[in-house]
Amino acid sequence: MLRTRSERVSFRVDARATTVALALLAGVIVVGLIAMTTGDYPLSVGEVVQTLFGQGPPGADFVVTTLRLPRLLAGILVGAALSVSGSILQSVSGNALGSPDLIGFTNGSAVGALLVIIVFGGGAVQVSIGALVGGIATALVLFVLAYRGGVHGRRLVLIGIGLSTMLLSVNSYLITRASLQEAVTAQSWLVGSLNGRGWEQVVPVAVAVAVLIPLALYYGRRLSLLELGDDKAKALGVHADRTRLVLVTVSVLLAAVATAAAGPIAFLALAAPQLARRLTKAAGPSLVASALMGAFILTLSDFAVQRVFSGTQLPVGIATGAIGGLYLAWLLVHEWRRNRAAG
Secondary structure, eight states: OEEOTTSSOEEOOOHHHHHHHHHHHHHHHHHHHHHHHOSSSOOOHHHHHHHHTTOOOTTHHIIIIIIIHHHHHHHHHHHHHHHHHHHHHHHHHTOTTOOTTTTTHHHHHHHHHHIIIIIIOOOHHHHHHHHHHHHHHHHHHHHHHHBSSSBOHHHHHHHHHHHHHHHHHHHHHHHHTSOHHHHHHHHHHHHOOOTTOOHHHHHHHHHHHHHHHHHHHHTHHHHHHHTTOHHHHHHTTOOHHHHHHHHHHHHHHHHHHHHHHHOOOTTHHHHHHHHHHHHHTOSSOOHHHHHHHHHHHHHHHHHHHHHHTTTSOOOHHHHHHHHHHHHHHHHHHHHHHHHHHHO
């Protein structure tokens, strides 16, 4: 417990969660430095810093400020946004499967993006707008279908999984109606990638993260109380339905903006919050650790696909899909064993 000298202000600090968050922050910084200094045009840390101040070696400005830095920042911001979105949904639903990519938000964003690509022939900016609108529209439909005197976690997840399956079928249908070039573009976007990401993708995500994550942190204590159940939360002064609506809205917007910037990055929003929670061993969701875990996993995965497969520009969604798929399999087995032991 930390207090000011006058003891008018005090706040509790979880030593383990703080240590985990600092370790993840250090990991993000290390991966970022390596990503910024290695590649076909190697640079030292000093040269990167000089370039950022406009005093770098010839040719470094394009490499650093146009290619590497936007890609790195996009990875950090998208990873943090998706992980916080997943952490909120898992806490609100009370289900480890409560993730935007499993209950339809990202598939809804994909429908919006594919409509722009295939039907309207829009460019990158229009695709991002379409993905954002699709994600928000899907969330509204899910909320209406799941609302029965309130939005309850299990109902939200079950209806969301069904809605996600339907939207996936819509995506498949749209691709079958596309030309070859449109289908290649659409499929490339659907995998999820940081390739070619520039400042036009970074800025919207940065604004969303700067506004929405502090709002999520403000409601962080209420998240922990909601996990105790609506009756206990109300007894402790929390308006459960209003709080849940605000938090789900924040989660939807974070997932939609992140998907609009990088495409549907598979399983990141599912695995990162759970990994952060297991490391911190916190009773409730640790949103700061979750954000840093998402940023670390995505930047590390993107660096790995760049360096391990240096001859090709593979999308980072391949790496996160492999990691998340293994984690999902482990999670399902773990839950089955725990339920069997409890029964």
